[in-house]
Amino acid sequence: MADPTSLRYGFRHEVQAYRYLGPALLLLGLLMVYPLFQVMRMSFFEISVRQESWVGLANYLQLARSPEFWQAFVQTVYFTTGSVLMHLVLGMGLALLLHTKINTQIRNFFRGFLIIPWLLAPTVAGMIWVLMLSPFGVLNGFLTTIGLLDPNATINWLGSPGTSLLSVTAMNVWRAFPFFMVMLLAGLQAIPEELYEAGAIDGTTPFQKFRYITMPSLQGVILTVVLLDFIWTFRAFDPVYVMTGGGPINSSQVLATSIYFDAFQKFKFGYASAEAVVMFLVLFAFSVVYVRRAVREIG
Amino acid sequence: MDKPKPGGWGLRARRRAAHAAIYSTLVLATLVMLFPIAWMLTVSVRPNVEVMKIPPQWIPTRFTLEPYAKVLGSTRYLRTFLNSYFIALTVTAVSLVVGSLAAYALARFRFRGQRSVIMFLITTQMFPLVLLCIPYFRLVVRLGLYDTLTSLIVVYTTFTLPFCILMLRSYFAQIPKEMEEAAMVDGCSRLGAIARTLIPMSFPALVGSALYTFLLAWNEFLFAVVLIESWGKRVITVAIYSLLAEFVTEWNMMMAFSVLASAPLVVAFIFLQRYVVAGMTAGAVKS
Numbered sequence A: 001m002a003d004p005t006s007l008r009y010g011f012r013h014e015v016q017a018y019r020y021l022g023p024a025l026l027l028l029g030l031l032m033v034y035p036l037f038q039v040m041r042m043s044f045f046e047i048s049v050r051q052e053s054w055v056g057l058a059n060y061l062q063l064a065r066s067p068e069f070w071q072a073f074v075q076t077v078y079f080t081t082g083s084v085l086m087h088l089v090l091g092m093g094l095a096l097l098l099h100t101k102i103n104t105q106i107r108n109f110f111r112g113f114l115i116i117p118w119l120l121a122p123t124v125a126g127m128i129w130v131l132m133l134s135p136f137g138v139l140n141g142f143l144t145t146i147g148l149l150d151p152n153a154t155i156n157w158l159g160s161p162g163t164s165l166l167s168v169t170a171m172n173v174w175r176a177f178p179f180f181m182v183m184l185l186a187g188l189q190a191i192p193e194e195l196y197e198a199g200a201i202d203g204t205t206p207f208q209k210f211r212y213i214t215m216p217s218l219q220g221v222i223l224t225v226v227l228l229d230f231i232w233t234f235r236a237f238d239p240v241y242v243m244t245g246g247g248p249i250n251s252s253q254v255l256a257t258s259i260y261f262d263a264f265q266k267f268k269f270g271y272a273s274a275e276a277v278v279m280f281l282v283l284f285a286f287s288v289v290y291v292r293r294a295v296r297e298i299g
Numbered sequence B: 001m002d003k004p005k006p007g008g009w010g011l012r013a014r015r016r017a018a019h020a021a022i023y024s025t026l027v028l029a030t031l032v033m034l035f036p037i038a039w040m041l042t043v044s045v046r047p048n049v050e051v052m053k054i055p056p057q058w059i060p061t062r063f064t065l066e067p068y069a070k071v072l073g074s075t076r077y078l079r080t081f082l083n084s085y086f087i088a089l090t091v092t093a094v095s096l097v098v099g100s101l102a103a104y105a106l107a108r109f110r111f112r113g114q115r116s117v118i119m120f121l122i123t124t125q126m127f128p129l130v131l132l133c134i135p136y137f138r139l140v141v142r143l144g145l146y147d148t149l150t151s152l153i154v155v156y157t158t159f160t161l162p163f164c165i166l167m168l169r170s171y172f173a174q175i176p177k178e179m180e181e182a183a184m185v186d187g188c189s190r191l192g193a194i195a196r197t198l199i200p201m202s203f204p205a206l207v208g209s210a211l212y213t214f215l216l217a218w219n220e221f222l223f224a225v226v227l228i229e230s231w232g233k234r235v236i237t238v239a240i241y242s243l244l245a246e247f248v249t250e251w252n253m254m255m256a257f258s259v260l261a262s263a264p265l266v267v268a269f270i271f272l273q274r275y276v277v278a279g280m281t282a283g284a285v286k287s
Helices: A011-042 A058-065 A067-099 A104-114 A122-133 A138-145 A164-189 A193-201 A206-234 A238-243 A255-264 A269-298 B011-044 B066-072 B075-108 B114-124 B129-142 B149-174 B178-185 B190-201 B203-219 B222-227 B236-246 B251-282
Strands: A045-047 A052-054
Touching: A011 A045, A011 A269, A011 B075, A011 B114, A011 B129, A011 B149, A045 A269, A058 A269, A067 A104, A067 A164, A067 A206, A067 A255, A067 B011, A104 A164, A104 B011, A104 B251, A122 A138, A122 A164, A122 A238, A122 B011, A122 B203, A122 B236, A122 B251, A164 A206, A164 A238, A164 B011, A193 A206, A206 A269, A238 A255, A238 B222, A238 B236, A255 A269, A255 B129, A255 B222, A269 B114, A269 B129, B011 B251, B066 B075, B066 B251, B075 B114, B075 B149, B075 B190, B075 B203, B075 B236, B075 B251, B114 B149, B129 B149, B129 B222, B149 B203, B149 B222, B178 B190, B190 B203, B203 B251, B222 B236, B236 B251
Parallel strands: none
Antiparallel strands: A045 A052
16 A cells, blocks of 8 residues: 555545445435336336236326326426526526625625525415415505505405416515525626726726626526526426415416326326426426536536 | 816716615615515514405504414424424434535545536436425335335435535535645544544535525425325424415414524524525536
8 A cells, every 4th residue: 555645546446435425326326216217117007006007108198188287388387487587587686786886794684685585485485475465465455555456356366267377476486586696696796897897998888888798707607597497496396286286277287286186186196107207308308408517617 | 177067966976876776776676575574574473353454454553472372382383393303404414424425525536437426416406306206105105104204304315415415525626635635644544534624624515505405404395295194293384384274364373383484594594694605606606
């Protein structure tokens, strides 16, 4: 043994590396990889309490013909793109406000307060909004006070098919915008001051500064947070489940809740697995883009 | 020379006006965005008859702590808090220990499959959790772990581990390896060297990942619904949701419960803000 601390590439060190990784990889293999393959297998079976029988692609064919599935799919896309877009708009607006030349302590103070919605459990945030959006809740109360709403015709935001998905999306926008705000603010602060100084010499207008200096420098961060948020929102379960349960008449059903109800209320495990595989494939496509970027950055 | 033109604004006045505009926009935006939080707080200290009113009762006429007394006086609800604390703290501890070991391997060794392991860890963070629900339910039932806190601890650790590993890895990699080498030359085992040099030096990253892990475990809902049945094993997120189903009218109590459920995270966050922000942005913002 020449040098006990050497960290060179060598068989003994590879063994040691895998010993340190062992517990983590074992847990993740058992509870991430194995279940994934199991769900894929289950999607080709019809599963009841006692037995499983091979049905080939029947679950997938049934899925393709199911209007409920397509409705949930379209609504998931609406919920996701709406959330991500509004997160970006709100997060960018607040990040730019916080990035102005204000006192650092005041900036941290505001950032600390504005981050609170993101700390709440989606269940807690959902409950606050259920309370605010109820027919006699504070939103309708506010709208009648300023004269926008007739006191005798209050809106049942969560209880009518026309507004249920919009309401859940609004809650989700509110709960998760701080993530964008924090990330974009950090991105803004990482832009070297010299770029703006050079711009000032060339006599740029504030809009040109934003368009030709800020945006290009921020592109990487924006793409990363948008991808992450898209993936996280697409798979979200809690907001819809606690606020509307997917109703009324499926008007706010998304894929995650639809899979849950098919599996645990209708006990169609095979069919729900097929649904889950479709959802996985969509997410996987986005994940590949994200993982490629992330790995390039880690190097 | 710098005299303001008649009718125009001086430079200083203009700057002051710009500052005032920024501050007032910021204050206004904060008030709007935090209104739901404020509403949760005021509803939690008012009698229930003052909750649903048109026009709204902005400020309660009678201040009462009764909703809090109701939550804290019920052993059934206290039990859910205890369960949540137990689960979240255990998950945090296990994730940090197992995560540090794995992060160490990734930061310090060169080995075949390293890149694949990192890609795998990033990918697992993207998994749709509802997909895993179906096989977990069957697995947990088969193992006799249905309706136990153990099942939740194991499952949550699986979800939080990849994030912990990646965050600690990037921090460990910045610390010169000479630190451990010196300790090892002085007679420490490798594990001893990690514990004595690397871990104390990585305090910020450990705090950041601990807090984020705690947050995920504390706020989780889906698996707590699927894998837990009885009230004695329920966690706070499920308890809050059950309040909606069981006592649909007791909003003040539900908001008191929500305040108590959010308080630990908000308080911890106020003190440890910079660690979390550093952790959140570590991967995405190149320095």
